[in-house]
Amino acid sequence: xxxxxxxxxxxxxxxxxxxxxxxxxxxxxxxxxxxxxxxxxxxxxxxxxxxxxxxxxxxxxxxxxxxxxxxxxxxxxxxxxxxxxxxxxxxxxxxxxxxxxxxxxxxxxxxxxxxxxxxxxxxxxxxxxxxxxxxxxxxxxxxxxxxxxxxxxxxxxxxxxxxxxx
Amino acid sequence: xxxxxxxxxxxxxxxxxxxxxxxxxxxxxxxxxxxxxxxxxxxxxxxxxxxxxxxxxxxxxxxxxxxxxxxxxxxxxxxxxxxxxxxxxxxxxxxxxxxxxxxxxxxxxxxxxxxxxxxxxxxxxxxxxx
Numbered sequence: 001x002x003x004x005x006x007x008x009x010x011x012x013x014x015x016x017x018x019x020x021x022x023x024x025x026x027x028x029x030x031x032x033x034x035x036x037x038x039x040x041x042x043x044x045x046x047x048x049x050x051x052x053x054x055x056x057x058x059x060x061x062x063x064x065x066x067x068x069x070x071x072x073x074x075x076x077x078x079x080x081x082x083x084x085x086x087x088x089x090x091x092x093x094x095x096x097x098x099x100x101x102x103x104x105x106x107x108x109x110x111x112x113x114x115x116x117x118x119x120x121x122x123x124x125x126x127x128x129x130x131x132x133x134x135x136x137x138x139x140x141x142x143x144x145x146x147x148x149x150x151x152x153x154x155x156x157x158x159x160x161x162x163x164x165x166x
Numbered sequence: 167x168x169x170x171x172x173x174x175x176x177x178x179x180x181x182x183x184x185x186x187x188x189x190x191x192x193x194x195x196x197x198x199x200x201x202x203x204x205x206x207x208x209x210x211x212x213x214x215x216x217x218x219x220x221x222x223x224x225x226x227x228x229x230x231x232x233x234x235x236x237x238x239x240x241x242x243x244x245x246x247x248x249x250x251x252x253x254x255x256x257x258x259x260x261x262x263x264x265x266x267x268x269x270x271x272x273x274x275x276x277x278x279x280x281x282x283x284x285x286x287x288x289x290x291x292x293x294x295x296x
Contacts (some may be wrong), residue, residue, distance in 0.1 A: 060249045063226055065234055069266075072226045123170060145225025146246065149218055162225040 030144040031077060033161045040077075041146070041161065049156040054148060059093050061148075069164045073146040075161075142166060184251035192260065196242035199228065202264055209278060210266070217272040224264075239264040245283070259284065 029035060043049065054071065055061070061071040062070060076092040143165035149158040202224065209215065209223060220237065221227075227237035239244075246258035262281045269275040 038178055063230070065217065065221065072221065074226060147221050149222065149224060158222060160222045160225075164225050166200060 027103070031163065033163055034040050035143070036075075036077065036091075036142075036144065044156060044159050051154040051156070054156065058146075062093070069150055071148045071150070074147075075144040075146055076143050077144070102161075108128050170285050179220040186249040186260070188248070189258075190244065192243040192245055194244040194257075196244065196257075199239065201241050201243060201262070202239055204208060207279070208262065210274060212276055215274045217268050219276065220266060229254050235243045236269055237266045237268075249276075 011020055030072070037045070041072070044054070051068070058073055062074040063072040063112075066073070078092060142163050145162045145164050146158045147162070148156055151157045193256065201255070206223065209218060215223075217234065224237075224239055228240045229238035230236070241262050242259045244257045245253065248258060249255045258284050259282045260281055264277065264279050266277040267275045
C-alpha cells in the first residue's frame with residue numbers, strides 16, 4: 001500500500017507537468033511589443049512622422065483624445081489558415097472590441113478573428129513566399145494598444161505600443 | 167474503524183451537499199484585458215499625472231465617459247472553480263476595475279481600484295455614482 005502514500009505526490013507531479021507544458025507554449029518572442037514595433041510598425045520610428053502619414057498608413061484611429069492630439073489604435077495580431085496557402089499572420093486594426101485569444105476555445109477565436117478582420121489588414125506574412133518570415137509567425141495571438149501623441153504641428157512626439165490582451 | 171469512516175463520510179456529504187468549491191490564487195484571463203500590475207499603476211499620481219501619461223502607461227481605456235473625464239480599465243480573473251453534482255461545473259471570476267477621473271486641465275484628479283466577485287460588467291460598477 002506504499003503507492004497510496006505517494007499518490008498526492010503523483011498528483012502534484014502531473015499538475016506540474018501541465019504547468020510546464022503550458023509555459024512551454026507561451027513563447028512570447030514574436031508578440032513582444034518591441035518585436036511587433038520592429039516587424040510591423042517601423043514607420044513610426046522615423047523622424048518627423050506627421051499625423052496625416054499615420055492616418056494614411058493605419059487608417060481611422062480607434063479612439064481620439066484631446067482634440068486629436070492623442071490617437072489610439074487597437075491592433076490585433078492574429079494567425080489564420082488561408083486555403084492552399086497555409087497559416088498567415090495578420091496585424092489588424094480593429095474598431096470593435098474583440099475577446100482575447102483563448103487557445104482552449106477555437107470557436108471563440110473564429111468570432112474574434114471575424115470581428116477583428118472587419119477592417120483592413122495592415123500587413124500579412126505567409127510561408128509560401130518567405131520561409132524566414134514564416135519562422136517569425138506567431139505561436140500565439142495578441143491585442144495591442146498603439147498610443148500616438150502629436151505636438152501642436154501634428155508631428156509625432158511620443159508613442160507607445162502596449163500589449164493589452166493575450 | 168469502518169464506523170468512524172462512515173461518520174466522516176456522512177459529515178463530509180452533509181457539509182458539501184453535492185457542491186465542491188476549489189479556491190485558487192488569481193489566474194487566467196476571461197477575455198478581458200491583461201491584469202494591470204501594481205508596478206504599472208504606481209506611477210499614476212493625483213494632481214501630477216496627465217491624461218497623456220495615463221494613456222501612454224495603460225493604453226486604451228475599456229470605458230470613457232462622454233467628455234474624457236473618466237477612464238475605466240477592466241479585467242477579470244479566475245479565483246476558483248466549482249462543481250455541483252452531477253455535471254455542472256464552472257469557474258468563479260473576480261472583476262477588477264481601475265477608475266481614473268481627470269480635472270479640467272487633464273490631470274488625474276483621483277483614482278481607485280475596485281473589485282468584486284461574480285460575473286460583472288460596467289453596469290454593475292455604476293461608475294456614474296463613483
